[in-house]
Amino acid sequence: MSTIQTSGTGEVHPDVLLVERAKQGDVQAFEKLVRQYDRQVFRIANHITQNREDAEDVVQDAFLKAYEKLEQFQGNSKFYTWLVRIAVNESLMRLRKRRTGKMVSIDEDVETEDGSVPRDLADWSPDPEALYGQSEMAEILKKTIQGLPPGFRVVFVLRDVDGLSTEETADALGLSIPAVKSRLLRARLQLRERLAKYFRKNGKNGGGK
């Protein structure tokens, strides 16, 4: 993969300077990286573990591990992509601890046709967000995404919420580019299908299947 540390103008990504300073023992530089990315790490960890306490532990463990392994960060990828890879591994470890004996993986492909072919073809309300209050909306979104396989959830969050590219997502998750693409399409379509019953036109209670 090509180096993505620099933009087209050859500008160095600010994270690279912070990482360099942290490598030389500047703890405050590392603190800036923590403050920059702790919310995102917490989000990813929650999406994988689905447990708040575990997600808090993952934030701590992922940043500590990143700090310890900082020398190994070569700058071939973005610091954030590298950090996500650590956070995903830490999250999976937490999940395995909770579900002893049950294999947990995000790289197994899940063969599911559910929702991948659009079935609910009713149009949505022009402003679906106005149908629900903030906390009700958060619950709907949480419940809906939790119904997806972990590997789909994480790809969707990295690509569509965090805004990573397909290549960066593949890099962070150790997946191939076609695998990321196929999961993203299925994740988007399945979420759309599941949200349709809440957001379709003519009444939020009209669509309970």
Added chain:
Amino acid sequence: MTCTEFLAQLDELIDDEVTVALRADLEQHLRECEHCEITLNTTRKTIEIYRSHEIYELPESVRVRLEKAIMAKCRKC
């Protein structure tokens, strides 16, 4: 273009990664197929809604606690 062919290009269309020629074909299909138009619009809306609502908020108090714990351990490294 069939609906299946359209769906196969849905992500590329949403992510604006299609050639001019392909975009013209996809738009032609959309003019003729209401179902695909709804699928496209509601998929876009799905992404937009997830992007604009943080469902796992990290409260500032917890954030400060975690940061303190991380930095205390880093200083001992």
